[in-house]
Amino acid sequence: MPEPDTQPPRDGHSVDLSNGFDVQLAQRVQRLPPYMFGRINQFLYDKRRRGDDVIDLGMGNPSDPPQELVIEKLTEAAQDSRNHGYSKSTGILNLRREVGSKYLKRYGVRLDPETEVITCLGSKEGFSHMCLALMGPGDTAIVPSPYFPVHMYAVALASANVITLDVADSEQFLSNIAYTCQHLYPKPKLVIVNYPHNPSTVTVEQDFYADLVQLAKRYGFMVISDFAYADVAFDGYRPPSFLSAPGAIDVGVEFTTMSKGYNMAGWRVGFCCGNREMIRGLGIIKGYYDYGMFQAIQIAAIVALRHTEASVEEQSNIYRIRRDVLVEGLNRNGWQVEPPKAGMFIWAQIPEPWKKRMSTMDFAMMLLEKGDVAISPGSGFGPSGEGFVRMSLVENENRLRQAVRQINRCMNESD
DSSP states (O other), X not given: OOOOOOSOOSSSSEEEOTTSOEEEOOHHHHTSOOOTTHHHHHHHHHXXXXXXXXXXXXXXXXXXXXXXXXXXXXXXXXXXXXGGSOOOTTOOHHHHHHHHHHHHHHHOOOOOTTTSEEEESSHHHHHXXXXXXXXXXXXXXXXXXXXXXXXXXXXXXXXXXXXXXXXXXXXXXXXXXXXXXXXXXXXXXXXXXXSSOXXXXXXXXXXXXXXXXXXXXXXXXXXXXXXXXXXXXXXXXXXXXXXXXXXXXHHEEEEEEXXXXXXXXXXXXXXXXXXXXXXXXXXHHHHXXXXXXXXXXXXXXXHHHHHOXXXXXXXXXXXXXXXXXXXXXXXXXXXXXXXXXXXXXXXXXXXXXXXXXXXXXXXXXXXXXXXXXXXXXXXXXXXXGTTEEEEEOXXXXXXXXXXXXXXXHXXXXXX
16 A cells, blocks of 8 residues: 655645545635744643743743632532533523623623623634624725734634734824725725733723724724733723723624633633624624533633632732733843733833844744743734734743743843
8 A cells, every 4th residue: 555645735735645636725724824833832842742841921821720619610510410411602691691790890881691792612712703704805804913813814714804003002003094994995894903902012091992983983894892801900000991982882892701810711711792783793603603602611600700800800910910020020131121001911122132133933932942931922923023022921920030030041141
């Protein structure tokens, strides 16, 4: 029997098997670029298999556990045989009611849990399926740059087009949206916003959303707000909700998640709230794709939302302490890092002369290979991220101090 062809695909998108059959991936997949973090993730995996102690600051994957009473409720609910069947893809009503209650208490936003709240298998799944519900060939979405990859590629997977606008200055961002709408035909169908912003940590105040809603009504675009870091903020800053702006529910929706402040990343609990027609469209897509979240997880999520708000505040304080340790340590060693007001990351410009000597990908690989510290290269978030790196705050203070020492030693030895 002849050996199968083990050569890599000719163009990265099709596989020519020994029998001559040619597997052609869909055009929407062929449009996707190589995954920027794949090289780092593979190298990190290989080092750990060899026994190397790598400090991983690359991914925003919370390392702290959920509250014990939430885990206990999950265990209890999992023992109930009634919770093991298919669940509604839109989520059980009591969980949606609890989300509505949180929005009312925290943001003063009143939501109908029947028509204006839907659960998602993490906000990333919901966001991607919302793009399928709203976008198609010939449509255009405006995305903040640098961009979290799903904001760019969920639109691409929906066969739509993307225009990226610099997110650094919020007033300029709004001005650029208006300019794009005035000069592009057909006008953009969707504007995606993400504050506190990942990766750059940029934040906004409430008036930003009031202006955005006015632009949406003037130019006829819809809005998706990715509010993933709503629960992680410092120094008295309170991230505003898009939905609390007057008229916001007429033009858009907002995604939230329990991954960050509640330390439930692996549970995959997210929500979409807002415009009922957009929610209905997402529900239609989800009805074809999934049978809903494991009901025991939904029941435990109710307990988390109802009884653990104090621990969410405590978790923000943990991230604040880690932020201070990392920022102060880097700045002592020649970096110039501004402490963020929210989120789980530090967005730092690579110090000179390293910025001129190598790309952010090469810099990140150097720190991983020689310093045993994994970070995210800014280029993984688009061309405007070049020259920057993202470091997550998921390790404890001692590990962060050790990471700073290893980064500094690696840079000095490689100078």
